[in-house]
Amino acid sequence: MRLLVLSDIHANAPALEAVLADAGRRGYDRAVMLGDALGYGAHPAEVLARLRDSGAECIRGNHEQMGLDLVARRGVWLPGSAGVVGAALAWQFGQLGAGDLAWVASWPDGREDPALGVLFRHGTPLSLDTYTDSVTAARDAFAGWSGRLAFVGHTHIPGVYAALNAPVGEWIKFQGLSAGGTFPLAPGVRALCNPGSVGQPRDGDPRASYALFDAGRQTFEVIRVPYPVEAAQTAILEAGLPPVLAARLALGR
Template identity: 60%
Template sequence: MRLLLLSDTHANLPALQAVLQDAASRGYDQVVHLGDALGYGPFPVEVLESLRELEAICLLGNHEQMLLEYASGKRQPRESVVSQALTWQLSQLSADHLRWVGSWKDGIDDPDVGARYRHGTPVSLDDYADSVTAAREVFQNWQGRLGFVGHTHVPAVYATLNAPVGEWVKAQAFPDGGSYMVAPSTRVILNPGSVGQPRDGNPQASYAVFDTARAHFQVFRVTYDLQRTQEAVLAAGLPPVLAARLSVGK
């Protein structure tokens, strides 16, 4: 099976469309979206409809969790860029959209793949696996072999030996794309990066394909119509910083 791994699309439809076009030429069997389809961007409805049409497995991200808490009144919006974007998106979404997002799970174990899907780390919705130190702690608290996560907006792999966790934790980043073969002797945390708001200095959309038969993880970077997204951010009255940051991949 070939898994198309997406994360952190953040309502950026042009980026998602470019990724799906590129991925179609490579072939895949199942789409997994690792959280934060929403937040920040100007196309929340269109991104949700695209994922639903793909019959994607969608994981709950911290932005979806926050939006649902705003919708239910459990949390009140604040004066922040995150809150401004989510409040506007909430005004665009239908009750049906909210029901669907509300059905997304905070973590899924896939027995067919032997993997755990979660937004932050294999053991947390909103912690970050963004350093060797953080990865070592995750490996100590999670005994699985394959963990697919997002949240950092940076494509990367963290690996440790399939043994009691010691000093051997290695990291590999993919600023321009690249591949990684998962060895039988290792346990790994695999992050495809961000479709809609990369933060590794490369503004190109990031996604990955995992070939379960070969245990092969490959990250791809794709150019998209960034200006279209920036113009839509401003037209929606969203904070201009959400448009500006897309150009620099930060």
Template identity: 60%
Template structure:
């Protein structure tokens, strides 16, 4: 099984198109989206439509969850870029779009490859797997061997030997892409990075492919038309900072 791993597209359809064009030449069997298809960007409908066309397995991200809370009147509007973008996106989405997002689950266990898909950590939607201590906590609370997460917008692997965790937790990041072979005795938390809003200093879109037969995880970075995505965000009236940050990968 070859999984195409996407996360944190954040309504940036320009980046998503570039990623899918690049991934088409690499072959994959299933698409997994690890949360935050929505939030920040100017293309919420287009991104949701594309994920439907791909028959992607989607887990719920914190921005997706917040949008549903706004839709249900369960969240107060705030004067923040997060709130402004989500409220604008909500006005653009159809009932069908919202119904689809409501089906997304906060975490999925895949028995076929023995993996867990979740947005933040293997045990949380909104906590971050963004440091060795955070990964150590996750490994302590979760006894699985293979997890895929997003949320940090930074492609990385956190790994530990199947022994007292301690100092065995290691991290490898993939600012320029790269690969990781999972040893049989290793437990791992893998993050493909962000399609639509990378935050590791590299503005290229990020995605990964996982080959379950080989235990092989590979991250790819893809150049896309950032100026076009920025223009769409500004035309939509979204806060300027959301367009500006795309060019610097922060």
């Protein structure tokens, strides 16, 4: 069984289309989206429609949670919580119909798949909005969670934190996969696997990032795909969203 793993699309339809086309050529059986389909970009409805058409199983991210909280407060941000992120979410959730809002609200904050032995969550195995962005953060996650394998997003940086048994105790290492590559998941390894960001990479590479998990071979492969960045930038500017959201796409930051 091959699992397509997507995260942090951030309403970037050109990037999502490029990823789905590339993954379709490689072949996969199921798709899971680890949160933040929304936020930042100019194609919220288009991205949701494409995810629905693909049959992707969707997990809630912090941007979905913030947007749903905004809807519940009837468009009123809490003090200090607006800014660029808030401007994009307010515009995006204003573009969505009742069906889209109901679907996003139905996304769970994490899900376990006992058949695969995998936990899916946006931030860490323990939290929707905490970042797994350091060995210290990974150590805390491993200490508070007893599972073997988790797929997380949120950092926009592809890679694997792996916990290995050593004579001095549990040893944790990070293997970055920004250029793509495959991480073999040996039987004794516990791992937190991040596919990177489809729609807003932050590792200095503007190409879309996604992953394929081969359950039979126990491999996690990150793949980078070019997409028409200019199209996504133009759509952001034409929507009247903050220009910085367009500029950063070309930088991969």
